Amino acid sequence: MADCLPYRATDYFSDIVYDYIEKNKDLEEFYGHFPDLENFKSQIDSKQKQFSKSQRETLVQVLKKQYQNVETSSLTSTHIEDIDDDKTFTITTGHQLNLFTGPLYFLYKIVSTINLAKTLKSEYPDYNFVPVYWMASEDHDFDEINFFHFKRKTYRWKNDADEGAVGKFSTENISELFQKIESDFGNSDHAEYLKGLFTKTYREHDTLAEATRFLANELFGKHGLVILDADEKSLKQNFISHIKNDLVYHTAFSQIQKQSDKLSDLGYKVQVNPREINLFYMKDNLRARIVKQDENYYVLDTELKYSETEILDLVDKYPERFSPNVSLRPLYQEVVLPNLCYIGGGGELAYWLELKSYFDAENVLFPILLLRNSALLYSDKTAKKLKNLDLNIKDLFLTPPKLEAKHTKKISKIDIDFEDQKDFLKKQFESLFEIAKQTDESFYGAVAAQEQKQINGLENLEKRLLKAQKKKLHDENSRVLKLQEMLFPNGLLQERYLNFSEIYVDFGDELISTLLENLKPLELEFTCLELNVYHSK
Template sequence: MDCTLVNYSSTGFFSKNLTDYLSNASKLNNFYTYQPKLESFKQIIADKSAENINRTVLVEVLKDQYDSIGNGPWDEAIEALLLPTTFTVTTGHQLCLGTGPLYFIYKIITTINLAKKVEQANPGNRIIPVYWMATEDHDFEEINHFNLFGKKVCWELEAKGATGRLSTESIEPLLQELKSILGESEQAKELATLFESAYIHEKNLADATRVFVNELFGKYGLLIIDADDTRLKKQFSPIIKQDIIDQHSYQLVNKTVEALEKIDNHIQVKSREINFFYLDDQLRERIVFENNCYRVLNTNIGFSKEELEKEIDQHPEKFSPNVIMRPLYQECILPNLAYIGGGAEVSYWMELKSTFSHYQLNFPMLVLRNSALIVDEASKKRLQQLSLETKNLFTETNKLIDIFVKQQSSNELNLDAEIQKFEKAFIQVAMKAQNIDPTLAGSVEAEKTKFFNSLKGLESKLAKAEKKKFEQQTSQIVKVKEKLFPNGSLQERVENFMPQYLKFGNGFIDMLADNFDPLDFRFIIFE
């Protein structure tokens, strides 16, 4: 499969915040610690080694979570985490049904490849890729579906509380729908079997996601962690207590946000006074401080300061970090060197550096995940027939049509040469008017503007008339763009991986693994 690399700034889909970060713009230097390059990892390893990570508890939890999966390469990887020379690189994501959009797959492949790259460059250290499951997230509507051949496959459920704890017993009808869409090929049967072994045989969404993702990526060395665990939360409980009572993250993030706004950076998330939810079965609600009481919204649950401290000590698992505090929880329990995320994630992590410093946690390297566009065979053939290069695909549709028409037309469609002649003529007219009556200068300029506007209108009519000669081809351009950029969005944000798996089987994931370079920050077009 051929690859074309395009700078992110040329795609029109990535923010200036992000492209400034990737180009090492000095205005952002205060908002991260390490430049995203391979040479930085030697220092990150030294810095992270100074932290006291409870590796024993981490390994104990992972062993319990992998107990039902059976033996595999993950066993050795888990044991390796006991060694002080072993570190992780991590990505996190919601428990998207069937992995959700393609970029879920891209995040994990980027993480796996980064681990390999860092390990090769740092002999004596083991680097393990980790997928942090966002099991405590409660936004079920964001994760309960995926798009397959233009159809939305959806799990209908009245869901409450943390999504990782949701029972999967009602998902059987979705499996039957999926089987009818996938068909009867060998790859289709593989996908149906995988979906069934994960979502039908496992009791909750967290376990189902672990099985599904492990089947796809376990052989590449990926470890999957569910941090909704009392033993892990216990490691984080001192910070939970401090931050709820003293509201450090609220104060620090707000100051950082003010600094980012001064340099015109778009703000991804805003901090609340308390950045934790109260978590229980069927419940994940915000904690607020009102009338000298810590109250759980939409419930009758409330605590005095002393009662809150006692509750955190006895039941740390009931305190769930929001988007502001989740990164700190991650870095508190993992020997982590880098976080791999999308553009929005990289931007919001930059809001957190001062909070990390306050709690004396090392701020990891921020790495943008790989992004890709897969051009199917029919679209590639059509582009070739139209004499358009794949790198032009990011051009806005009407402009792309203009490029095509200019390439194909034998007629000169612009009036640039004529406009230059008329410019000279108007200069002569203006000089004559100036000699006769200086007050006529304004009239000459007005006539000039009117005349050139008419010429521009005529130029547009010429182009429009010429386009009509190529209606069939321009219609094909529109169809290719709509197919490769569904709803005007990036393919990776809409489509699921299953259509590619039906074509190539696990070779699709191998192809990504062979071509993704996590530190080459360019968009990849696969043909």
């Protein structure tokens, strides 16, 4: 059973997200086509003209190489072959290589991507649409990805390797986590599956990128997901001209800064601050920023130094050594994929909206931007508790003080709302105001001040009554707030804290099938989804 509410009603997202999905005209210059179904045909026509046969061939070769040792579903294999056809396009989401998928919204990103591809195939049957998960294998912030939560416990992978691209990190020393998981996950059928999945993921694959590809394929391969690690020389060869533009002309810096300033002037928080050079130098275990000083190029924290001629020659010979940062990665993605749409979270969309003029300057088609699905999952048992407490699931999006106040007013046998008394008071003062109009301004002001004083007095009494009733109804309110804390851990959206395993232990593989059935990416609403829990033995 799914229930939906507007994103703005949740109060958990930013103004730029609300304004984008509500088509605020102030944002129109910052994107191309809005994610309406009918707009995809124009995007298809434009991308078809821009993406070449050789680019498709290179991408297919890379994917076949990466899937050599992966047990691939027939649908994923078909999708990879389809990319060679100029009537095939990708729908893409990207995510870090979080330990055991990290937060629950990893699933929502991929489900949104798969479901949009299905919707487009239904609407445009003459074309093929491939859901792609772009692994952020070149990231280097290990502390952002080395943990996950299960039933309020944090499982953290400690790794001394703190340099280089995380995709190349060895999984050799992850074994200390296995004992904790073995004891904490339980021994139900679903728990045993999860423990086996964790073991296969990290003990049978040498690097974090290989492990993450296996895990995503295990969860979504049968639904046709294609997983790409873009840390490949042949793909970066198609990006050489853009790498050089960043090194020599600083195109990203000037264009993104201009857009960021415009968004800032509109009152939005800027997500990305571009650098003059938005590239890292990557070799072996090194991934360090490139900077330009005194007409030379330096790799920070190393002795590497190049003239302009030398570094451009290096780009031609070894493009794989140049790794885009957050400002350039979106452009790289759209250069190497026949992509129509990027699906991301609120923070991602906010920084993509800073990039449109940069894409235009580089003559690369800007993708349609789509906010991924968000959801609150709760069991049928929780639904019964909500009913017994006379709560609507939407009430739980309130802050704890507002929720407690609302519930107290609902269940109190005393009417705590003094609006009737305030209205009566205002009517009593109407005749005094009529008299005041016939005298001087000072008397009118005195009447107004007296009215406000008495209204303030009623509001103060109302607050004191509410406080007294909260105290009297403490036990039931505690149950309400405890239920809220269970569904909004640490005051966060569930999807930003829980790992999928915590839901999977109770629900099994039906979790993913239920998400695929109920999450509708183009409807742009927050989904509250009741799950009928199946408890395995």
